[in-house]
Amino acid sequence: MKVAIIPARGGSKRIHGKNIKQFAGKPIMGWVIDVARESGLFDRIVVSTDESEIADVATKYGAEVPFLRPPELSDDHAGIIEVVQHAIGWMRKEDFPVKYVCCILPTAAFLRTDILSEAFAKLIESGASYAFSVSKYPFPIQRAIRIDSTGRVEALWPENNTARSQDLEEVYHDAGQFYWGTTEAFEQGEVIFSNHSVPIRLPRYLAQDIDTAEDWKLAELTFSAMREYGDLTR
Numbered sequence: 001m002k003v004a005i006i007p008a009r010g011g012s013k014r015i016h017g018k019n020i021k022q023f024a025g026k027p028i029m030g031w032v033i034d035v036a037r038e039s040g041l042f043d044r045i046v047v048s049t050d051e052s053e054i055a056d057v058a059t060k061y062g063a064e065v066p067f068l069r070p071p072e073l074s075d076d077h078a079g080i081i082e083v084v085q086h087a088i089g090w091m092r093k094e095d096f097p098v099k100y101v102c103c104i105l106p107t108a109a110f111l112r113t114d115i116l117s118e119a120f121a122k123l124i125e126s127g128a129s130y131a132f133s134v135s136k137y138p139f140p141i142q143r144a145i146r147i148d149s150t151g152r153v154e155a156l157w158p159e160n161n162t163a164r165s166q167d168l169e170e171v172y173h174d175a176g177q178f179y180w181g182t183t184e185a186f187e188q189g190e191v192i193f194s195n196h197s198v199p200i201r202l203p204r205y206l207a208q209d210i211d212t213a214e215d216w217k218l219a220e221l222t223f224s225a226m227r228e229y230g231d232l233t234r
Contacts, residue, residue, distance in 0.1 A: 010051030135207035
Protein backbone atom coordinates (compact mmCIF):
# COMPACT_ATOMS: atom_id res chain seq x y z
CA MET A 1 0.00 0.00 0.00
CA LYS A 2 1.10 3.57 -0.71
CA VAL A 3 0.13 6.42 1.59
CA ALA A 4 0.52 10.18 1.31
CA ILE A 5 1.06 11.90 4.64
CA ILE A 6 0.67 15.68 4.72
CA PRO A 7 2.07 17.21 7.94
CA ALA A 8 0.07 20.37 8.62
CA ARG A 9 0.31 21.60 12.18
CA GLY A 10 -1.26 24.84 13.36
CA GLY A 11 0.56 27.72 14.99
CA SER A 12 2.65 29.06 12.12
CA LYS A 13 4.43 32.13 13.46
CA ARG A 14 5.72 33.89 10.34
CA ILE A 15 2.56 33.51 8.22
CA HIS A 16 -0.59 33.13 10.31
CA GLY A 17 -2.67 30.12 9.32
CA LYS A 18 -0.13 29.34 6.59
CA ASN A 19 -1.27 25.79 5.76
CA ILE A 20 -4.85 26.82 5.00
CA LYS A 21 -4.35 30.43 3.95
CA GLN A 22 -6.05 31.37 0.68
CA PHE A 23 -3.67 30.95 -2.25
CA ALA A 24 -4.84 31.70 -5.80
CA GLY A 25 -8.45 31.06 -4.89
CA LYS A 26 -8.35 28.18 -2.41
CA PRO A 27 -6.56 27.13 0.78
CA ILE A 28 -2.99 26.31 -0.22
CA MET A 29 -3.27 22.81 1.24
CA GLY A 30 -6.29 22.24 -1.00
CA TRP A 31 -4.07 22.47 -4.08
CA VAL A 32 -1.72 19.90 -2.58
CA ILE A 33 -4.50 17.45 -1.73
CA ASP A 34 -5.96 17.86 -5.23
CA VAL A 35 -2.66 16.86 -6.85
CA ALA A 36 -2.20 13.89 -4.52
CA ARG A 37 -5.68 12.66 -5.42
CA GLU A 38 -5.26 13.30 -9.16
CA SER A 39 -1.99 11.37 -9.23
CA GLY A 40 -3.80 8.08 -8.54
CA LEU A 41 -0.72 6.91 -6.65
CA PHE A 42 -2.12 6.63 -3.15
CA ASP A 43 -4.39 4.22 -1.33
CA ARG A 44 -4.86 6.80 1.39
CA ILE A 45 -4.15 10.53 1.74
CA VAL A 46 -3.75 11.39 5.42
CA VAL A 47 -3.30 14.84 6.93
CA SER A 48 -1.46 14.86 10.25
CA THR A 49 -2.53 17.93 12.20
CA ASP A 50 -3.15 19.15 15.72
CA GLU A 51 -5.79 21.71 14.74
CA SER A 52 -9.48 21.15 14.04
CA GLU A 53 -9.72 24.00 11.50
CA ILE A 54 -6.98 22.40 9.40
CA ALA A 55 -8.72 19.03 9.76
CA ASP A 56 -11.96 20.54 8.42
CA VAL A 57 -10.22 21.95 5.34
CA ALA A 58 -8.41 18.66 4.74
CA THR A 59 -11.60 16.61 4.76
CA LYS A 60 -13.38 19.16 2.57
CA TYR A 61 -10.78 18.58 -0.15
CA GLY A 62 -10.86 14.80 0.14
CA ALA A 63 -8.10 13.86 2.57
CA GLU A 64 -8.48 11.83 5.76
CA VAL A 65 -7.79 13.09 9.26
CA PRO A 66 -8.16 9.89 11.28
CA PHE A 67 -6.31 11.25 14.32
CA LEU A 68 -5.07 14.49 15.82
CA ARG A 69 -1.34 14.83 16.29
CA PRO A 70 -0.17 14.85 19.93
CA PRO A 71 1.24 18.08 21.43
CA GLU A 72 4.79 16.72 21.64
CA LEU A 73 4.81 16.43 17.83
CA SER A 74 3.17 19.80 17.20
CA ASP A 75 5.82 22.35 18.15
CA ASP A 76 8.58 24.02 16.13
CA HIS A 77 11.01 21.20 16.89
CA ALA A 78 8.93 18.32 15.51
CA GLY A 79 10.74 16.74 12.57
CA ILE A 80 9.29 15.20 9.43
CA ILE A 81 10.53 11.70 10.25
CA GLU A 82 8.99 11.74 13.73
CA VAL A 83 5.64 12.94 12.37
CA VAL A 84 5.64 10.26 9.68
CA GLN A 85 6.61 7.60 12.22
CA HIS A 86 3.62 8.59 14.34
CA ALA A 87 1.25 8.31 11.36
CA ILE A 88 2.69 4.93 10.33
CA GLY A 89 2.32 3.71 13.91
CA TRP A 90 -1.33 4.74 13.95
CA MET A 91 -2.00 2.85 10.72
CA ARG A 92 -0.23 -0.25 12.02
CA LYS A 93 -2.54 -0.26 15.02
CA GLU A 94 -5.45 -0.14 12.58
CA ASP A 95 -4.00 -3.15 10.71
CA PHE A 96 -3.46 -1.09 7.57
CA PRO A 97 -0.28 -2.30 5.82
CA VAL A 98 1.93 0.46 4.46
CA LYS A 99 4.90 -0.25 2.19
CA TYR A 100 5.67 3.19 0.76
CA VAL A 101 5.06 6.65 2.18
CA CYS A 102 5.17 10.02 0.49
CA CYS A 103 5.40 12.91 2.91
CA ILE A 104 4.06 15.93 1.02
CA LEU A 105 4.45 19.40 2.48
CA PRO A 106 1.14 21.28 2.80
CA THR A 107 2.41 24.42 1.06
CA ALA A 108 3.82 22.62 -2.01
CA ALA A 109 1.41 24.41 -4.35
CA PHE A 110 3.67 23.78 -7.37
CA LEU A 111 3.48 20.01 -6.91
CA ARG A 112 2.78 18.07 -10.12
CA THR A 113 1.41 14.59 -10.67
CA ASP A 114 4.03 13.67 -13.26
CA ILE A 115 6.86 14.53 -10.88
CA LEU A 116 5.29 12.53 -8.05
CA SER A 117 5.06 9.54 -10.39
CA GLU A 118 8.62 10.01 -11.65
CA ALA A 119 9.89 10.14 -8.07
CA PHE A 120 8.11 6.94 -7.08
CA ALA A 121 9.45 5.12 -10.13
CA LYS A 122 12.97 6.30 -9.36
CA LEU A 123 12.64 5.20 -5.73
CA ILE A 124 11.72 1.67 -6.86
CA GLU A 125 14.30 1.45 -9.66
CA SER A 126 17.18 2.75 -7.55
CA GLY A 127 16.55 0.65 -4.46
CA ALA A 128 17.15 3.81 -2.39
CA SER A 129 15.46 4.54 0.91
CA TYR A 130 14.12 7.93 -0.18
CA ALA A 131 13.50 10.07 -3.25
CA PHE A 132 12.92 13.78 -2.78
CA SER A 133 12.78 17.00 -4.79
CA VAL A 134 15.83 19.21 -5.22
CA SER A 135 16.61 22.33 -7.18
CA LYS A 136 19.86 23.99 -8.20
CA TYR A 137 21.02 27.15 -6.43
CA PRO A 138 20.70 30.12 -8.82
CA PHE A 139 24.13 31.49 -7.80
CA PRO A 140 27.28 29.63 -6.75
CA ILE A 141 27.10 29.28 -2.97
CA GLN A 142 30.91 29.04 -2.91
CA ARG A 143 30.86 32.81 -3.55
CA ALA A 144 28.54 33.56 -0.62
CA ILE A 145 29.20 36.55 1.62
CA ARG A 146 28.09 37.50 5.12
CA ILE A 147 27.45 40.92 6.67
CA ASP A 148 29.33 41.27 9.93
CA SER A 149 28.40 43.18 13.10
CA THR A 150 29.99 46.37 11.76
CA GLY A 151 27.94 46.32 8.56
CA ARG A 152 30.86 45.27 6.38
CA VAL A 153 31.00 42.18 4.19
CA GLU A 154 33.30 39.21 4.12
CA ALA A 155 33.47 36.08 1.99
CA LEU A 156 32.55 32.77 3.57
CA TRP A 157 35.11 31.06 1.33
CA PRO A 158 37.70 33.71 0.34
CA GLU A 159 39.62 31.16 -1.72
CA ASN A 160 36.79 31.30 -4.28
CA ASN A 161 36.82 35.09 -4.73
CA THR A 162 38.63 34.91 -8.06
CA ALA A 163 37.16 31.61 -9.26
CA ARG A 164 34.99 31.67 -12.37
CA SER A 165 31.38 30.70 -11.73
CA GLN A 166 31.54 28.00 -14.41
CA ASP A 167 34.49 26.38 -12.62
CA LEU A 168 32.60 25.93 -9.33
CA GLU A 169 30.62 22.79 -8.59
CA GLU A 170 26.86 22.97 -9.10
CA VAL A 171 25.06 22.35 -5.84
CA TYR A 172 21.44 21.74 -4.95
CA HIS A 173 18.99 22.40 -2.13
CA ASP A 174 15.88 20.66 -0.87
CA ALA A 175 12.98 21.93 -2.98
CA GLY A 176 10.54 21.40 -0.10
CA GLN A 177 7.82 19.51 -1.96
CA PHE A 178 7.85 15.82 -1.03
CA TYR A 179 9.81 12.93 0.44
CA TRP A 180 9.01 9.49 -0.95
CA GLY A 181 10.38 6.67 1.16
CA THR A 182 9.99 3.08 2.24
CA THR A 183 8.12 2.49 5.47
CA GLU A 184 11.21 0.78 6.87
CA ALA A 185 13.42 3.81 6.18
CA PHE A 186 11.05 6.17 7.97
CA GLU A 187 10.54 3.79 10.89
CA GLN A 188 14.28 3.25 11.30
CA GLY A 189 14.90 7.00 11.14
CA GLU A 190 17.31 6.85 8.22
CA VAL A 191 18.64 10.30 7.36
CA ILE A 192 16.96 11.80 4.29
CA PHE A 193 19.76 14.17 3.29
CA SER A 194 22.34 11.45 2.75
CA ASN A 195 23.38 8.77 0.28
CA HIS A 196 20.27 6.82 1.29
CA SER A 197 18.39 9.12 -1.11
CA VAL A 198 18.05 9.83 -4.82
CA PRO A 199 17.29 13.36 -6.07
CA ILE A 200 14.41 14.43 -8.25
CA ARG A 201 15.61 17.59 -9.98
CA LEU A 202 13.08 20.39 -10.36
CA PRO A 203 13.44 23.59 -12.38
CA ARG A 204 13.83 26.58 -10.10
CA TYR A 205 10.40 28.00 -10.94
CA LEU A 206 8.78 24.94 -9.33
CA ALA A 207 10.84 25.26 -6.14
CA GLN A 208 9.09 28.06 -4.30
CA ASP A 209 10.05 28.41 -0.63
CA ILE A 210 7.22 30.14 1.25
CA ASP A 211 8.31 31.42 4.64
CA THR A 212 7.53 35.15 4.55
CA ALA A 213 4.78 37.43 3.27
CA GLU A 214 7.11 38.40 0.40
CA ASP A 215 7.63 34.72 -0.48
CA TRP A 216 3.88 34.19 -0.45
CA LYS A 217 3.18 37.09 -2.82
CA LEU A 218 5.89 36.02 -5.26
CA ALA A 219 4.71 32.40 -5.23
CA GLU A 220 1.09 33.40 -5.80
CA LEU A 221 2.01 35.64 -8.73
CA THR A 222 4.17 32.90 -10.26
CA PHE A 223 1.46 30.29 -9.74
CA SER A 224 -1.21 32.47 -11.38
CA ALA A 225 1.05 33.26 -14.34
CA MET A 226 1.88 29.58 -14.86
CA ARG A 227 -1.80 28.63 -14.81
CA GLU A 228 -2.60 31.37 -17.33
CA TYR A 229 0.09 30.19 -19.75
CA GLY A 230 -0.63 26.49 -19.33
CA ASP A 231 2.43 25.47 -17.31
CA LEU A 232 0.12 24.17 -14.59
CA THR A 233 -3.02 22.26 -15.54
CA ARG A 234 -5.13 23.24 -12.55
